Amino acid sequence: xxxxxxxxxxxxxxxxxxxxxxxxxxxxxxxxxxxxxxxxxxxxxxxxxxxxxxxxxxxxxxxxxxxxxxxxxxxxxxxxxxxxxxxxxxxxxxxxxxxxxxxxxxxxxxxxxxxxxxxxxxxxxxxxxxxxxxxxxxxxxxxxxxxxxxxxxxxxxxxxxxxxxxxxxxxxxxxxxxxxxxxxxxxxxxxxxxxxxxxxxxxxxxxxxxxxxxxxxxxxxxxxxxxxxxxxxxxxxxxxxxxxxxxxxxxxxxxxxxxxxxxxxxxxxxxxxxxxxxxxxxxxxxxxxxxxxxxxxxxxxxxxxxxxxxxxxxxxxxxxxxxxxxxxxxxxxxxxxxxxxxxxxxxxxxxxxxxxxxxxxxxxxxxxxxxxxxxxxxxxxxxxxxxxxxxxxxxxxxxxxxxxxxxxxxxxxxxxxxxxxxxx
Amino acid sequence: xxxxxxxxxxxxxxxxxxxxxxxxxxxxxxxxxxxxxxxxxxxxxxxxxxxxxxxxxxxxxxxxxxxxxxxxxxxxxxxxxxxxxxxxxxxxxxxxxxxxxxxxxxxxxxxxxxxxxxxxxxxxxx
Numbered sequence: 001x002x003x004x005x006x007x008x009x010x011x012x013x014x015x016x017x018x019x020x021x022x023x024x025x026x027x028x029x030x031x032x033x034x035x036x037x038x039x040x041x042x043x044x045x046x047x048x049x050x051x052x053x054x055x056x057x058x059x060x061x062x063x064x065x066x067x068x069x070x071x072x073x074x075x076x077x078x079x080x081x082x083x084x085x086x087x088x089x090x091x092x093x094x095x096x097x098x099x100x101x102x103x104x105x106x107x108x109x110x111x112x113x114x115x116x117x118x119x120x121x122x123x124x125x126x127x128x129x130x131x132x133x134x135x136x137x138x139x140x141x142x143x144x145x146x147x148x149x150x151x152x153x154x155x156x157x158x159x160x161x162x163x164x165x166x167x168x169x170x171x172x173x174x175x176x177x178x179x180x181x182x183x184x185x186x187x188x189x190x191x192x193x194x195x196x197x198x199x200x201x202x203x204x205x206x207x208x209x210x211x212x213x214x215x216x217x218x219x220x221x222x223x224x225x226x227x228x229x230x231x232x233x234x235x236x237x238x239x240x241x242x243x244x245x246x247x248x249x250x251x252x253x254x255x256x257x258x259x260x261x262x263x264x265x266x267x268x269x270x271x272x273x274x275x276x277x278x279x280x281x282x283x284x285x286x287x288x289x290x291x292x293x294x295x296x297x298x299x300x301x302x303x304x305x306x307x308x309x310x311x312x313x314x315x316x317x318x319x320x321x322x323x324x325x326x327x328x329x330x331x332x333x334x335x336x337x338x339x340x341x342x343x344x345x346x347x348x349x350x351x352x353x354x355x356x357x358x359x360x361x362x363x364x365x366x367x368x369x370x371x372x373x374x375x376x377x378x379x380x381x382x383x384x385x386x387x388x389x390x391x392x393x394x395x396x397x398x399x400x401x402x403x404x405x406x407x408x409x410x411x412x413x414x415x416x417x418x419x420x421x422x423x424x
Numbered sequence: 425x426x427x428x429x430x431x432x433x434x435x436x437x438x439x440x441x442x443x444x445x446x447x448x449x450x451x452x453x454x455x456x457x458x459x460x461x462x463x464x465x466x467x468x469x470x471x472x473x474x475x476x477x478x479x480x481x482x483x484x485x486x487x488x489x490x491x492x493x494x495x496x497x498x499x500x501x502x503x504x505x506x507x508x509x510x511x512x513x514x515x516x517x518x519x520x521x522x523x524x525x526x527x528x529x530x531x532x533x534x535x536x537x538x539x540x541x542x543x544x545x546x547x548x549x550x
Contacts, residue, residue: 047489054543057494058480059480071542073543074543157492160482160491182481185510203436203439204434208436209436209477212434213477213503372439374440389438389440390438390439392439394439
């Protein structure tokens with residue numbers, strides 16, 4: 001794939017500028033083309049677009065979008081090829097410093113210097129970054145050998161460095177589980193995966209194929225209470241947690257290890273959104289978006305992990321195609337009718353994306369639940385309900401809303417909730 | 425009368441994660457229990473008789489823009505070959521440039537399955 005820098009931009013101004021060339025940005029670029037935009041620019045700070053997919057060398061991507069199972073690099077390559085075939089410009093090694101409310105984008109790159117590029121529409125696709133030790137305030141010394149799981153993944157899969165030999169992993173989301181297997185295959189000893197919640201966050205498939213296959217223990221309701229070591233990690237103290245998720249230290253035990261991986265979640269990367277004063281959702285950490293994936297500032301769209309953390313790249317693609325299409329239409333002067341119904345998260349729903357819908361179009365609503373629940377009902381106000389066999393926080397729930405659901409609805413907001421059956 | 429043994433598996437079909445029980449007499453399955461749907465029953469049988477896994481890992485690349493080339497088995501291989509296969513792959517070094525789809529190891533460990541590159545890695549500019 002191309003790693004050449006593209007310092008000199010082809011045009012003075014663009015129809016759509018997309019900030020970030022990961023899976024969201026690449027799909028948004030294709031969407032913008034479908035929406036009728038001609039001059040489209042994707043800006044990415046890395047030497048090659050494709051984002052985190054390059055380091056996710058395991059399979060499991062594309063089952064929804066391509067109807068076949070791909071590895072991350074294969075998924076990225078497919079999208080990059082489509083973007084190249086569509087004649088879409090990608091500026092790599094380039095960084096967006098600022099976006100003005102009038103959609104002037106300030107781009108910096110080593111070779112191209114500082115450029116101010118006017119855009120008719122902008123799509124935010126900056127993705128997310130990993131939570132670090134500071135986010136959970138783990139006690140102890142500050143030695144080398146504490147890595148976020150994604151960084152360890154890049155070291156292992158792209159740069160060819162093994163992060164350590166005796167590894168403890170905190171967090172049972174899919175990244176933590178995948179790294180447990182990865183480091184085992186590379187010859188490290190993974191001593192255990194620790195999860196503060198009473199349930200595992202990753203897919204059962206990963207529990208089986210990443211942990212059980214290699215006899216790696218998973219400890220639920222247990223966390224890393226303290227890190228030991230002067231220069232390098234020498235040990236960690238792990239301990240079960242009480243009902244307030246605080247470690248019970250006298251029940252803790254010490255594990256000799258040289259490495260601690262933190263797989264403790266992602267934070268949407270929203271510095272640019274904050275500079276733009278976009279309305280943010282305190283629950284998702286990302287911008288509030290309408291059903292066109294447009295933020296609170298006209299002509300600024302957003303998609304992917306910058307809006308909310310996804311568990312499947314296929315859903316990122318879907319969301320980003322929509323955001324790009326709407327941005328392309330916006331650049332051509334087309335405006336969709338405004339949304340007339342606000343979505344309000346109710347029982348066992350943390351948030352919904354989008355935050356509002358229109359009664360005149362079909363929508364896909366994404367939502368995340370607070371607690372696992374079995375045999376439940378997803379309710380959209382009084383207008384629609386759907387039985388679900390189960391919900392878990394680690395798996396996004398999607399709902400297709402058709403205009404006919406809303407034919408006889410005249411309110412301006414709908415409560416979205418997931419309740420147990422018979423629990424009206 | 426032969427005694428039967430019960431082996432349990434965690435179903436990977438969905439997040440419900442049914443606890444599957446396979447009652448067996450040596451290699452012969454007597455009964456599968458605990459599944460909530462067909463996927464679970466089929467998974468338990470497969471997992472008990474002939475478990476397979478897709479293998480993804482990396483091999484070394486000489487002179488590439490990255491130090492490692494990601495690879496995968498084109499088809500799943502028997503589960504008990506996974507560690508042997510990754511150990512073998514970790515002894516292999518290829519030279520950049522490499523194209524996605526290139527066969528890196530033919531007929532891996534006699535399974536009839538090829539291991540292929542899952543991306544392009546360009547040569548590092550001199």
